[in-house]
Amino acid sequence: MNNSDSILVLGAGPAGMASAWELSRAGKQVTVIEKAGQVGGLAKTYVFNEPQGTFRVDNGPHRFFSKNKYLYDMIGDLLGEKWIQVKRLTRFFVDGKFYYYPVRFRNVLGQMGIFKANKMLRDYSIEHVKGRLRKKKPESFEDFVVARFGRTLAEFNMINYTEKIWGIPAKEISVDWAEQRIAGLSIWAALKKMLVKKGGPKTLVDTFYYPSLGSGLVYETMSKKIQEKGSEVLLNAQPTRIVHENGSVISVDVGTKTLRPRSVISSIPITRSVELFDPIAPEAVRQAAKKLRFRAQVYLFLTIDKKKVTDDNWVYFPDKEVPFGRITEMKNFSKEMCPKGRTSLFIEFFCFEGDEIWNAGKEKLFDMAMEWLEKLKFLKREEVLNIHMIKEPDAYPIYDLEYAENVRVITEWLDSFENFFAIGRPGRFRYTNQDHSLEMGILAARSVLEGKRYEVDSVGSGSEYFERGYVPSDTSR
Ligand SMILES: Cc1cc2nc3c(=O)[nH]c(=O)nc-3n(C[C@H](O)[C@H](O)[C@H](O)COP(=O)(O)OP(=O)(O)OC[C@H]3O[C@@H](n4cnc5c(N)ncnc54)[C@H](O)[C@@H]3O)c2cc1C
Structure with missing residues (x-):
């Protein structure tokens, strides 16, 4: 891509895909670079084809909720009948008892x-x-x-x-x-x-919206549509260098190619983007980036030869003696998430990359999980068809007591580049849900289109542009 009018989007999660979609709808040429083998980021949907049929699972339960009608309209237009409403039933387990939540x-x-x-x-x-x-x-x-x-x-x-x-x-x-x-x-x-x-x-909230084939369907649909309009989505690809001069990004290396986009919208981890800048970032920025940490997760996805495990969408386990934090039954989001007569369970373990849980391996985690699932009468070992393990290193940006100052130092520097826009959960080091990442993506696209920088940190803070009615709910543009 050497077309100086084209726009480079790093990361194909909700933030990156929303900016690519908004730009593509405005007739712009976009190239999206994604490290993983599929789009959707933390909101992606994995598909497992097994002899019993196809099982789908999100990267953790993804309830869509927003105060912004524009987003509901946008997703409704993309998905049509596949944008369904789901009744919410969630509980938490404390001191040996189950409580409903809310x-x-x-x-x-x-x-x-x-x-x-x-x-x-x-x-x-x-x-x-x-x-x-x-x-x-x-x-x-x-x-x-x-x-x-x-x-x-x-x-x-x-x-x-x-x-x-x-x-x-x-x-x-x-x-x-x-x-x-x-x-x-x-x-x-x-x-x-x-x-x-x-x-x-x-x-x-008692009901929520959900894509009938998993949360990733929103981003897969965007990806398909932007490619139909002539843009590119490159998977299993990563930027290796971001070259800048006089306050502008002038090129980005991706594999053996050097791209010269007009603007770069980045939703890859902020800590990684700082490392890529050439000439290197100021010492204070690099030091601040070293102090930021992400919490990781390891997930077990069990496919199950049983009609149902629970009636819940998900169940929280706050007690520390239970090794996992939450279980999710995808069938209770949409019956299309598993073959008829079967179900599945998604189990979340919280950890740090490289710690004991991260390195435990699926058999050990399965034993740890089954001890509790059997005790609570959710499941028997012999009902499990298959065990899949998934690892996510950058699941939660950690808000320690110093994080805000470190993020400020880095974002002030990144935002000083006239054509570089850092957005999203890892890209802005903000604990966003899908809606706020989508909003940041749309605002970054509009910054590029309108030539003025919209501030993205106020998204979700109670004083955001969208709540004030900045974005029209008319999606026909
Ligand atoms: C367990 C769990 C449950 C959740 N539940 C909900 C929920 O119920 N409702 C809700 O709305 N939200 C939920 N979320 C949050 C939601 O997933 C995130 O808000 C959303 O995915 C953030 O989008 P993003 O684009 O900002 O970041 P991400 O989704 O993190 O996307 C960033 C993308 O950048 C890519 N990337 C990283 N490094 C590079 C690189 N070097 N080069 C190229 N690409 C790179 C990643 O692979 C990823 O695709 C949940 C998250 C988790 C972890």
């Missing part, structure tokens, strides 16, 4: 008992009073949830699960994580939801 009043009282419920309310009331006197803002995730919900509730299902996800103590996790994910939650909103069955903040 919580149900009778279920909570019945399982927890009046004594513990009382303790929760008492702790909550104490924190509520303390909150009126408190001057200092909470600094860590633990401080935030204890102050907001009281210690008993915070420890019941927030602190344990969070520590399991991140692999560091909740005291060392930035308050940004709590503000981003649970700021809208309050005891009263949850109680109101339990008692009157309507209202409630954004995480308490």
